[in-house]
Amino acid sequence: MNFSTRIFKTRFIFVLISFLVLSSCDSGENTETNAKVEKSNSSNSGRGVPVEVLALKRGNIEQSVPLTGVLQPLHAVEIVAEISGKVEKIYKKLGEQVSHRDTLARIDDRIPLSQYRQAISQVLSTETNLEIAKLNLKSDEELYANQDISKLAWQNAVLAVKTAEANHLSAMANLSTMKKRFFDTRLTSPIDGLVSRKYINLGTMVNPGDPIYRVVDLSTLKVEVGIPQAIISRIALGSSVRATISALQNNPYSGKVQFISPQADETTGAFTAEVHIKNSENLAIRAGMTARIELRIGDKNSQLVIPDHAIVRKNGDDYVYIVKGDLARLAPVQISENIGSQVIVGSGLEEGDKIVVVGMKNLGVETKVWIESEN
Template sequence: MHLPIFTAAFSAVLIASAGLSGAGAQEGSVQNVIVAPAVADRFVDQVEALGTTFANESVTITANVSDKVAEILFEDGQQVEQDQILVLLRRDEQRAELEAAEAVLAERRTAYNRASELERRQYTATAQLEERRAAMREAEANRDGAKARLDDREIRAPFEGVVGLRNISPGTLVTPGSVITTLDDLDPIKLDFTVPAAYLSNIQPGLAIVATTTALPDREFRGTVRSVATQVDRVTRSITARAFIPNEDHALKPGLLMTVRLLKNPRDAIMIPEEALVPSGTQTFVFVIDRDDNKAERREIETGGRRPGAVEVVSGLERGELIVTHGTMQVRDG
């Protein structure tokens, strides 16, 4: 559910009333003030943190064997499917070995089937059948080994994702561990961030977040906490959480620094403009306008959370009551 971070503008009304008297003005003089209604709105508490993005899955594509590159079948930045062939190494020798191994297997399978039929008719000994079975299994193992060596010459994508920049060219001699390219699954993208351990009870899987980055200043990214680390850092007394953010357009890249706002305790709240507050010591007051006679009542309220330009009222006001937002210094109770 979308939880608005910034409330809509409070509608303002200009009121002129003889009942609003200034502290230093003559009794009964008219004072003009601006008022606005207390409105009901959705509100969430926020905790800010810094985090770093990571690919959902990430791997460095390397070769398993030593050979020369025969063909490159991907472009830089291309979206590829799981098991898609990315690079072919020279494999003529391995293909010939596989064909030879398959021919031997076919011959030994035929010999085994013949021996099995003769054994069924009791024309040959069981021991000879077992020899044929062992020979056939040996040929199957040789065939499988030849196929594996051929497959090593086909470098495939282990999962769906986006390939990075290639580091090879056709004819390049690669060896085990030679970096060919990278592969990243960018949707969704992971966001790891740390928060003080004091917030441990609030950071739970499913908690909504909003993240921003200076690299994309005009966008907000919404996601949810997926998991929380099992240990608190003993030095910083903080804990790491991981959120997942949908990233269909791949705008977010691994390694970005992001500001994270954790959205907890969503609720319906009474909101008023921040300018309406009249602090006095440890207490907070507002001037409430009586709609019948336009008299001002100085009323104590209890405030809750805040967001830019607005304050949550926990108690002391009802939805729709008019309060003075500008001109509070000119107004007194009654």
Template structure:
């Protein structure tokens, strides 16, 4: 009997200990939960107003300096060069004579054309009078009108040929090359002078294919020349070639 009682007391003590242990654990969890509550965090926020701005992009490209205008001049008439007015490197202004062909034959043709015109004007006036009097038919009057118009056209042609015997500058600039000499026989279209305008300059640049989209007409550029080291020259893109150069 005593042994059984001892066992019961042991069971009671074990049960009591278990209850106390469970209670203690529950109290610890509540304490932990109360201390693990998240803290309130404050974030500083700055407000900025975005303003539009321009992006400057630089590309370094080799360029070739070119005259603003350049032209090779030729006589429209053939003949012997009688006079040379302008030489190499001389400055010229618009319509200034550069050289002149021997125009003796053209002057004679002009005198002949003028005399023919006067004669046809007289014939036309006389035919008009006679036709009004009924002395000549309509056909003869029309023939006189035709001859008068042809004489006027011949005179105009000779005057134009005389003008073409003088080679003049189409714009102000400088003579970059003189290709003829006094006494030389030239044919129509023979190059005589090369004229350039250099008070303004233009530059040509080859742009790689993968950069062409970065350029547009009217965009600002700066150009540097070896003759003026470190000195920028402002300009704008005048045009972009419509096709790529296969050899580049």
């Protein structure tokens, strides 16, 4: 046997011994791990399937009807041009907050201003003429009483006063028209609110009736909902409602019923109700959002209520798991009414019963359980 052959055999024996040692270690560790798992499984099997239970108590339930509708501003105005002209100045931008009587834009006022000033001058002139005519009449009346002037002269003085009065009234009417025309160049908001539409730009030519701005008041919004005939008698003006808006993470808002139609809709048979909802301080609610309205229609007292997810439905029948001791048994129940995510139990359960609310999927008809938590 040569030297290289002895080296090869030595290396082979070394690798073989190392492999056997490692295999032995792995086998020991696996045996120990398997033993732990089996022990754990045996322990869990002895305690039963873990579940969470609810101990039933009777309570009072608020009855409400869910309805949906689109929110609209309670107050919204279209501001239109009253005179013709070119938009010379814009003061408010789209989305900007405005107050009552704020000026939003201005139409070129040079001609209306000149006409307004002329009208003022005309009024002052006619006032002066009227005063002179009255003084002349007073003088002529004394002369006529002393027969120093003719009757015709006195009648002319009377006519002069009447003419001066008519001219003054005409001038006053013209002044009122020119004043309005001048102030119509200022486009103002009649309400507090937000600019939701702006139809003009600098230099836009407008005519009477052209829309300029739309301003909406979002401090209070309204939503119209249809109330079924079956519950219309249980709704009253001023009834409180709870509103949630999915676009706002379903945060709750309060509102009231402010109007109920005296006549049902001919197509749907429902009665239209208008609900007013107070907005938050930061005006989070926007017009056009969809609201879910919970309309309260009464209360039910001393009811057994359980969460809907505790119901096991099989072949059209309803069941729950009732826990007694360490056993959970499937038992039939009768549901009398669904209220959102809860149900009112008509029969099959009693106050004090414990039912499984978490862990039902791991249970059979009768299963040993251990209670992780109890509510």
